[in-house]
Amino acid sequence: MKKLINAPEDVVTDALRGMAAAHPSLRVDVANQIVYRADAPVANKVGLISGGGSGHEPLHGGFVGYGMLDAACPGAVFTSPVPDQMLEATKGVDAGAGVVHIVKNYTGDVMNFQLAAEMAGDEGSKVESVLVNDDVAVEDSLYTAGRRGTGATPIVEKVAGALAESGGDLASVAAVARKANERSRSFGIALTSGTTPAAGTPTFDLGDDEIELGIGIHGEPGRVRRKIGPASELVEIAAAAILDDYPFAAGDEALVFVNGMGGTPLIELYVVFAEIAKILEGRGARVARSLVGDYVTSLDMAGCSITLTKLDDELTKLWDAPVNTPALRWGA
Amino acid sequence: MKKLINAPEDVVTDALRGMAAAHPSLRVDVANQIVYRADAPVANKVGLISGGGSGHEPLHGGFVGYGMLDAACPGAVFTSPVPDQMLEATKGVDAGAGVVHIVKNYTGDVMNFQLAAEMAGDEGSKVESVLVNDDVAVEDSLYTAGRRGTGATPIVEKVAGALAESGGDLASVAAVARKANERSRSFGIALTSGTTPAAGTPTFDLGDDEIELGIGIHGEPGRVRRKIGPASELVEIAAAAILDDYPFAAGDEALVFVNGMGGTPLIELYVVFAEIAKILEGRGARVARSLVGDYVTSLDMAGCSITLTKLDDELTKLWDAPVNTPALRWGA
Numbered sequence: 001m002k003k004l005i006n007a008p009e010d011v012v013t014d015a016l017r018g019m020a021a022a023h024p025s026l027r028v029d030v031a032n033q034i035v036y037r038a039d040a041p042v043a044n045k046v047g048l049i050s051g052g053g054s055g056h057e058p059l060h061g062g063f064v065g066y067g068m069l070d071a072a073c074p075g076a077v078f079t080s081p082v083p084d085q086m087l088e089a090t091k092g093v094d095a096g097a098g099v100v101h102i103v104k105n106y107t108g109d110v111m112n113f114q115l116a117a118e119m120a121g122d123e124g125s126k127v128e129s130v131l132v133n134d135d136v137a138v139e140d141s142l143y144t145a146g147r148r149g150t151g152a153t154p155i156v157e158k159v160a161g162a163l164a165e166s167g168g169d170l171a172s173v174a175a176v177a178r179k180a181n182e183r184s185r186s187f188g189i190a191l192t193s194g195t196t197p198a199a200g201t202p203t204f205d206l207g208d209d210e211i212e213l214g215i216g217i218h219g220e221p222g223r224v225r226r227k228i229g230p231a232s233e234l235v236e237i238a239a240a241a242i243l244d245d246y247p248f249a250a251g252d253e254a255l256v257f258v259n260g261m262g263g264t265p266l267i268e269l270y271v272v273f274a275e276i277a278k279i280l281e282g283r284g285a286r287v288a289r290s291l292v293g294d295y296v297t298s299l300d301m302a303g304c305s306i307t308l309t310k311l312d313d314e315l316t317k318l319w320d321a322p323v324n325t326p327a328l329r330w331g332a
Numbered sequence: 333m334k335k336l337i338n339a340p341e342d343v344v345t346d347a348l349r350g351m352a353a354a355h356p357s358l359r360v361d362v363a364n365q366i367v368y369r370a371d372a373p374v375a376n377k378v379g380l381i382s383g384g385g386s387g388h389e390p391l392h393g394g395f396v397g398y399g400m401l402d403a404a405c406p407g408a409v410f411t412s413p414v415p416d417q418m419l420e421a422t423k424g425v426d427a428g429a430g431v432v433h434i435v436k437n438y439t440g441d442v443m444n445f446q447l448a449a450e451m452a453g454d455e456g457s458k459v460e461s462v463l464v465n466d467d468v469a470v471e472d473s474l475y476t477a478g479r480r481g482t483g484a485t486p487i488v489e490k491v492a493g494a495l496a497e498s499g500g501d502l503a504s505v506a507a508v509a510r511k512a513n514e515r516s517r518s519f520g521i522a523l524t525s526g527t528t529p530a531a532g533t534p535t536f537d538l539g540d541d542e543i544e545l546g547i548g549i550h551g552e553p554g555r556v557r558r559k560i561g562p563a564s565e566l567v568e569i570a571a572a573a574i575l576d577d578y579p580f581a582a583g584d585e586a587l588v589f590v591n592g593m594g595g596t597p598l599i600e601l602y603v604v605f606a607e608i609a610k611i612l613e614g615r616g617a618r619v620a621r622s623l624v625g626d627y628v629t630s631l632d633m634a635g636c637s638i639t640l641t642k643l644d645d646e647l648t649k650l651w652d653a654p655v656n657t658p659a660l661r662w663g664a
Contacts, residue, residue: 018602021609022622270350277353
């Protein structure tokens, strides 16, 4: 294993120290592993927090800031944060208007966020939980009952964060987050496994010419392994999985998100983008907005995921609203 | 080799089609391999173009847009674009106020941009060429006489683009680009080689526990190979190389750029950031601005580079100015 780290047990806190040094717009509680926006809690605003295992950066800490999350709780690599962390973050961002928890559908995250929500409720915070479960690849998985939460997460965080910033109340912010999730579908492709710092060896093995379709962001099994083929063929399969589940028709507007898993160069993500755009245009749907890059990663895994979100006027407006986080920034 | 591509010979044009589909703010001439901002040429504005081999994405196409480049010319992977491409781009962005060529110091790029500048001059365009040569690792290299141009490139493009956008004339824009280059130093570390689509095998070999210090962005030899060590030790070596050449003293303000080479996860880049910040703070210098992520890559190479730019009021103001490109965007 070759990694730019000091020691496997220090990687999360060392990275948090780096975030603190790089981004004065954040306030990083390194000891408790919580990334806050520096001005949290924001008066009268609904708070938004998320969290999950580390190893998916910039998710979630890189999405903390104006117009998006108020705080993020990173766990150890591929390990849920603990309820105490989530409780602390909830209280830290609650300005009295309530807090939305954005929870990716992994059993540990779901259980811990639920406990945290109950504890926060006991201490007087109103909490709404929103589950993200956009991955069409498999029903039930290694760490998940139902569908996994993957690429839709930053999209849910962005639109909910924008509504919270513009004064939306707790119920509205939770509702638009759920709507963004319901209108999003994802599918992942792995060319290689990632390597966790603790294990030091790849999580799973793939042959030199083998890929896995429908991979999870922790290397959970997908649908099938097969020989690699041209990007056009692989994207066709991913698109079919998404569109069979959630069709896009003529006139539909898509936010097309081609996400790198951490080890795949951007030039390849654009090749993938060209293919998915062609498929959508073939159906008469329009690429109305785009996101291309490494946003929901699996350490150094080579591969990508494709997320399609069906936009409407509300979602488009919230997507376009100003945001100022380390990983997504515009209009601010 | 496993890559998300259709065929090695199509990767650049396929990726350009993807950029065109993803970014309506760009106008992409796929046939001639030129990425323009959609509104080029911009009346009364000095034009800025850059270019170089593909495989370093988002460099340069991802830096085309308001407040940065007017056009970029990608060559084949790790291969200079040709003078005709640069000439076409120069004419396409020249609104009569002249054009700045930002040229990374590689012999092919330098020669071809020089030819293009002469041809453009013959056709009535005023051209100023700015050479980027920030890499302190080695003097003369596989493709370079003098120092290589690496991480400083997007910084030079950003500040020069901001001055051009605010009405700076040709001489001023070229001067501030040269100043940004003169105040920047970089050093790269490779953990693995990248693999070009055409070759299909890694450009060079590194042992399972071996790294190369001072690597170039095409895999050109660096200073030394050694066993990997903790990030703190590797960053100390990189920082010493930079700071021995260009000291930062108490009160100096740094733009600290920790750049991923393409295959290294963001969590590791933040570990590196924490270490370089500690070293600068130890000298009394301040991390005034930051950039963390994959901006000047070498396909799927694992590793990073560190660039330090010594800011002054002018550079800070130009860095902070609004920018709207696929890869760097704020305030717009």
